Amino acid sequence: MCNIINIKRKETMNQNTPLESFINYKADTGMQCGNYQIDIPELKEGEQYRFHFDMSVCVGCHCCEVACNEQNNNPADIKWRRVGEMEAGEFPQVSQLFNSMSCNHCIDPECLKGCPTNSYIKFENGIVYHDDDVCIGCQYCTWNCPYEVPVFNQDRGIVTKCHMCHEKLENGQTPACVQACPAGAIEIEVVNKEEWIKNGMASQGVAPHLPDISITKPTTRYTLPKFQGDVKPADEHILKPAHKELPLVFMTVLTQVSVGGFLALFLGQILTLFGGNLASANIWLAIFVFLPAAIGLPLSALHLGRPFLAITAMKNIKTSWLSREALALGVYALGLNFVILGYLFGLGDFLMTLLQAAVLVTGIYGIYAQSMIYRVKARPSWDKKSTTYRFFGVFYVGFLLLAFILLGSDSDKSVMVILSVTLMLGMYQLFLIYDEMIFYKYLDSEHKNYYQLNRTKTLLEENFGKFKNIRLFSLGIFALVLPLFAILFIASDSFGVASFLLGVSVLGALVSELLGRYLFFVTVVPLGLAGNFFAGNQR
Numbered sequence: 001m002c003n004i005i006n007i008k009r010k011e012t013m014n015q016n017t018p019l020e021s022f023i024n025y026k027a028d029t030g031m032q033c034g035n036y037q038i039d040i041p042e043l044k045e046g047e048q049y050r051f052h053f054d055m056s057v058c059v060g061c062h063c064c065e066v067a068c069n070e071q072n073n074n075p076a077d078i079k080w081r082r083v084g085e086m087e088a089g090e091f092p093q094v095s096q097l098f099n100s101m102s103c104n105h106c107i108d109p110e111c112l113k114g115c116p117t118n119s120y121i122k123f124e125n126g127i128v129y130h131d132d133d134v135c136i137g138c139q140y141c142t143w144n145c146p147y148e149v150p151v152f153n154q155d156r157g158i159v160t161k162c163h164m165c166h167e168k169l170e171n172g173q174t175p176a177c178v179q180a181c182p183a184g185a186i187e188i189e190v191v192n193k194e195e196w197i198k199n200g201m202a203s204q205g206v207a208p209h210l211p212d213i214s215i216t217k218p219t220t221r222y223t224l225p226k227f228q229g230d231v232k233p234a235d236e237h238i239l240k241p242a243h244k245e246l247p248l249v250f251m252t253v254l255t256q257v258s259v260g261g262f263l264a265l266f267l268g269q270i271l272t273l274f275g276g277n278l279a280s281a282n283i284w285l286a287i288f289v290f291l292p293a294a295i296g297l298p299l300s301a302l303h304l305g306r307p308f309l310a311i312t313a314m315k316n317i318k319t320s321w322l323s324r325e326a327l328a329l330g331v332y333a334l335g336l337n338f339v340i341l342g343y344l345f346g347l348g349d350f351l352m353t354l355l356q357a358a359v360l361v362t363g364i365y366g367i368y369a370q371s372m373i374y375r376v377k378a379r380p381s382w383d384k385k386s387t388t389y390r391f392f393g394v395f396y397v398g399f400l401l402l403a404f405i406l407l408g409s410d411s412d413k414s415v416m417v418i419l420s421v422t423l424m425l426g427m428y429q430l431f432l433i434y435d436e437m438i439f440y441k442y443l444d445s446e447h448k449n450y451y452q453l454n455r456t457k458t459l460l461e462e463n464f465g466k467f468k469n470i471r472l473f474s475l476g477i478f479a480l481v482l483p484l485f486a487i488l489f490i491a492s493d494s495f496g497v498a499s500f501l502l503g504v505s506v507l508g509a510l511v512s513e514l515l516g517r518y519l520f521f522v523t524v525v526p527l528g529l530a531g532n533f534f535a536g537n538q539r
Contacts, residue, residue: 043190048107048126048219049164050191053100055207056225058185060085060098067180068102071165078151080162081177085531086208089229097231099207100186101529102177103128103149103162104218107193110378111141111150111161116313116322119159126193126219127164135159136312137305140322146211146378147218148528157305164188191219209233209530212448215377233530239455241463241522247302249517252370254296255329256391257510259363260398260425261289262336264418266356269349281352283343288405289398290336297333321372328366335359367391374520378527380449381456382520386439390432390516396425396479397509403483404502407495415498416490419483426479426509433472433516452525459523471515478508 043049060083068074068081081102088095105128112120112128119135122128130150135158141150142159150161165175173179178186196205197217205213207222208231269281301307313326339359342352371388399422403415440457447453460468482505489498 043125046194047190047192050105050189050219050221052187052189052221054185054223055097055099056223057183058098058100059183063180063182064100064177064186067176071176078153082529082532084529085234086231087234088227088231093228095227099529104147104220105164106216106218108217110144110216113319114140114144116316116320118316127166129163130161132158136309138313138322144376144378146215146527148526189221211527235531239458241459242524245521247299249514249521251296251300253394253513253517254292256367256394257397258289258293259367260395261402262360262363263395264399264402265289266360268414269353269356283340285402285405286340286343293333297329321369325366325369325373328362328369332359332363332366335362379524380452381524386432386436393429393432394513396422396429397513399425400506400509404506407499407502416487419487422483423480429479430475433475452527455525456523464519464523467515467519471512471519474508474512478505478512
């Protein structure tokens with residue numbers, strides 16, 4: 001089958017590119033019936049291109065995958081179009097279903113909104129296009145897209161995705177996947193976006209085990225076969241941990257420790273300003289609080305495919321939480337340098353308090369933005385308020401760090417105050433972890449994301465059960481028991497023992513939080529294409 005689309009359009013492609021003329025659709029079946037021509041009207045206002053997939057005729061041959069890779073010169077582990085396999089019914093009444101899916105060229109694409117470098121462009125004709133030249137390989141879009149369409153290309157250090165073979169459309173041809181399908185299961189159509197959202201999407205835009213259409217408003221139209229019984233992904237017996245993301249494990253925890261320590265320093269500055277009989281904040285405290293952020297922030301660049309372009313992550317402040325986090329924590333780190341200089345040159349207490357307040361606000365907002373990066377609908381185990389609460393809960397480690405440093409300066413009263421707050425924060429963090437365990441223990445099977453959350457539960461309890469128990473036990477020891485004993489030894493003037501206990505607490509609590517963040521990453525189970533055996537380099 002040879003499908004040809006002739007398009008007259010402007011040469012320049014950008015977000016405001018119009019489709020100027022009309023489309024003639026010609027099909028030559030290669031049979032004796034001859035040729036026929038169907039006129040498809042030009043794109044009018046409010047219309048765009050979309051894929052139509054007929055699941056009732058797909059035979060699961062994967063020709064579309066191969067053609068897509070050949071057309072776009074992608075290696076075998078990079079798949080812009082993927083075929084998912086599902087099964088329905090019970091023997092002998094069994095149905096086998098296939099879903100060939102590439103980019104859905106959504107009306108409200110999450111990849112576009114989340115990208116920190118504005119690498120995504122939605123053309124007027126509906127194609128969601130990825131600009132490879134400005135991509136930094138942060139892979140945030142691979143988390144945001146509920147269909148896991150964007151794919152990270154390790155060799156190029158960037159994310160790539162389907163663009164509906166726009167270069168073929170310009171030359172009067174259909175996309176490679178359409179041409180290669182021997183069953184004619186894939187087509188290009190024109191759709192009115194407003195009518196689709198109101199009348200078509202809920203009935204024709206859904207297929208078994210696909211994510212909630214309200215997340216991105218996908219445009220792909222499905223023709224489904226008749227089948228009986230529950231539909232199950234053919235790969236449901238395969239469960240693998242997600243990527244470790246070690247640079248992000250260290251970066252997130254260390255920046256949270258830094259902001260927590262700076263909060264403790266600021267509270268001490270406030271008490272001193274109002275006549276509190278506590279040790280005053282000083283340059284050494286500021287330096288020690290700055291160190292975790294100074295180590296953590298550069299580590300985040302190791303997560304990028306193109307780390308030398310890390311500064312461009314601040315381009316999309318308008319819609320990207322990653323851009324907001326990068327800017328806020330960058331300003332926070334710069335502000336800490338000014339705080340250190342303020343102590344060095346003897347800036348007055350009042351001005352120092354104002355400066356510290358401004359720096360603290362940016363730091364707290366940075367951690368909030370950091371948590372919102374992970375609260376995406378495409379990853380159900382992350383998309384909870386508890387994610388934000390736990391990120392702020394790490395602040396207790398910063399308080400512990402400041403208490404340990406202060407203990408060597410004979411500021412026992414200040415240490416007692418800080419440790420009292422530390423105990424409350426540690427109990428809060430322990431409660432959050434326990435609440436998370438209860439959530440999974442009594443997970444409701446009616447939950448809309450039960451499939452993914454139940455698989456996360458399996459990873460936590462079976463694959464990483466020992467790590468989960470170590471995390472919970474160590475949190476109780478290092479956040480509560482040892483700091484409590486340190487308070488008792490300080491009260492009895494046994495500063496050497498107290499100092500040892502606090503040193504162990506700081507290191508142990510840091511390791512505990514790193515372990516918790518590691519579990520956070522490896523146990524996430526994203527939404528996506530069911531039965532996606534050959535996902536390749538999907539993250």
